Amino acid sequence: MGTGVSREPGGVALEAAEVSRKATLSDIGAMLELVNGYAEQGVMLPRTEFDLSENIRDFTVAYAGDRLVGCAALHFYSPQMAEVRSLAVRAEAKGTGVGRRLVEALVEEAREFGLDALFAFTYVPGFFARLGFAEVERGLLPLKAWKDCMRCPKFASCDEIAVLRVIEPERWEAHHGAAGLKRGDEGGELIFPVLKRRGGEG
Numbered sequence: 361m362g363t364g365v366s367r368e369p370g371g372v373a374l375e376a377a378e379v380s381r382k383a384t385l386s387d388i389g390a391m392l393e394l395v396n397g398y399a400e401q402g403v404m405l406p407r408t409e410f411d412l413s414e415n416i417r418d419f420t421v422a423y424a425g426d427r428l429v430g431c432a433a434l435h436f437y438s439p440q441m442a443e444v445r446s447l448a449v450r451a452e453a454k455g456t457g458v459g460r461r462l463v464e465a466l467v468e469e470a471r472e473f474g475l476d477a478l479f480a481f482t483y484v485p486g487f488f489a490r491l492g493f494a495e496v497e498r499g500l501l502p503l504k505a506w507k508d509c510m511r512c513p514k515f516a517s518c519d520e521i522a523v524l525r526v527i528e529p530e531r532w533e534a535h536h537g538a539a540g541l542k543r544g545d546e547g548g549e550l551i552f553p554v555l556k557r558r559g560g561e562g
């Protein structure tokens with residue numbers, strides 16, 4: 361990974377080289393602080409120590425020196441598809457490319473596992489658009505409602521946006537036919553073909 365230098369006014373400059381690696385159990389304390397700080401602001405789902413311990417192998421973490429600056433998880437839903445979960449970058453490291461590098465690390469991991477696509481539910485679709493994700497109908501995405509959504513305080517009035525990045529277009533099309541992509545990238549270049557909906561609608 362590259363070097364992060366804070367752009368946030370008043371933030372702590374991140375001078376140490378930033379590295380990413382798979383998380384270990386010893387990262388959990390710092391990850392809880394980061395993720396639950398954002399959960400208190402209502403922008404992420406809260407996580408417990410048990411959640412993180414149970415799913416620790418999903419996580420990649422980014423460090424500047426001995427300071428956790430970001431984390432993100434790749435959570436499998438099917439042999440074809442996984443979710444980007446619990447993506448968080450420390451406030452003073454925002455805008456320095458940590459989020460991008462974490463998502464790209466998950467994409468690389470997804471390729472190694474032979475997945476066809478990644479999805480996320482998010483309040484920051486603009487960030488995901490920069491990473492080649494497109495907005496999709498949430499009905500395209502698997503089983504999510506029966507897991508995280510059931511314990512979400514916004515269950516009855518969910519306003520998160522579903523986004524999807526196809527990483528293996530041919531395999532994706534073979535499994536799913538038309539993808540149902542609703543809107544494309546906001547300005548950047550899509551790195552997968554925009555597929556047609558079933559029934560021919562664009």
Ligand SMILES: CC(C)(COP(=O)(O)OP(=O)(O)OC[C@H]1O[C@@H](n2cnc3c(N)ncnc32)[C@H](O)[C@@H]1OP(=O)(O)O)[C@@H](O)C(=O)NCCC(=O)NCCS
Pocket residue numbers: 398403404446447448449450453454455456457458459460461480481482483484485486487488490
């Ligand atoms: C969203 C978040 C992960 C972005 O991380 P980041 O490290 O600041 O993002 P990066 O610096 O890697 O930015 C990558 C690209 O996305 C853009 N971007 C970053 N945040 C954005 C936002 N909120 N809206 C639109 N675009 C955004 C950047 O300008 C950059 O574009 P470029 O490479 O074309 O110049 C971070 O702001 C965060 O942790 N937010 C709070 C928690 C959260 O909302 N998590 C997402 C849960 S799904």
